[in-house]
Amino acid sequence: MAEARVSQDEFTCPVCLDLLKDPVAIPCGHSYCKSCITDCWDQEDQMRVYSCPQCRQTFSPRPALARNTMLAEVVEKLKKTKLSADCDAGAGDVQCDVCTGRKYKAVKSCLMICQKHEKLLEVFCRTDQICICVLCMDKHENHDIVSAAAQRTEKQVFKSIH
Numbered sequence: 409m410a411e412a413r414v415s416q417d418e419f420t421c422p423v424c425l426d427l428l429k430d431p432v433a434i435p436c437g438h439s440y441c442k443s444c445i446t447d448c449w450d451q452e453d454q455m456r457v458y459s460c461p462q463c464r465q466t467f468s469p470r471p472a473l474a475r476n477t478m479l480a481e482v483v484e485k486l487k488k489t490k491l492s493a494d495c496d497a498g499a500g501d502v503q504c505d506v507c508t509g510r511k512y513k514a515v516k517s518c519l520m521i522c523q524k525h526e527k528l529l530e531v532f533c534r535t536d537q538i539c540i541c542v543l544c545m546d547k548h549e550n551h552d553i554v555s556a557a558a559q560r561t562e563k564q565v566f567k568s569i570h
Contacts, residue, residue, distance in 0.1 A: 419483050422462055423448060428483050432473040436465040442473055532559035 421428050423444035430442040438460050440448075449458045449470060459466045522529055527541035535551035545553065554562075 416486060419479075419486055427487060428479065431476045431479045431483060433476050433479070434460055434473070435467055435471050436460045436463055438462045439476060439479060442475065445473065530556050532556045534559070 416427065419428050420426065421431075421441045421444050422438070423440055426441075428439060428441055431439050432442045432445060433439045434445060440461075445461075448461055452458050453470075456470075457466050457468045458470050521527065522541035522544060525541050525543040527543055529539035529541055531540050531542060531545060531553055532538070532555070533540055533548045533551050533553050535553075536548065539556050540548060
């Protein structure tokens with residue numbers, strides 16, 4: 409039997425955009441984290457008409473929310489397999505400097521954050537040839553500084569010419 413490939417996106421809550429936590433299905437069939445749909449519906453309490461954030465189907469009275477046990481189990485399995493398969497740093501991967509103990513693969517956000525200030529590396533110091541955050545700029549006073557995006561564009565143009 410062929411193994412079905414599933415995407416993590418299929419188990420993402422449309423409200424918080426994270427993996428479903430304590431998933432519940434509402435009458436139209438859409439699934440949400442219990443806390444997300446509860447928060448949405450709490451805002452609609454005065455009108456006494458509750459709607460699906462995705463398809464806008466309305467419900468009155470407020471539907472009871474029951475945990476979708478099967479979906480919860482699938483999400484838990486997905487979390488476990490995703491953590492072990494995707495996150496461990498392999499031979500050719502950059503290891504995350506923030507992780508302690510088990511070394512995970514660095515993701516884009518890890519590679520673009522200043523280790524000192526935990527801010528995005530949005531500036532490039534041409535003098536020192538490094539990306540820095542805005543809080544590091546005072547240490548690079550009187551240096552040739554440009555936005556990191558401008559430096560990337562310039563580097564790409566240079567590569568395409570040569």
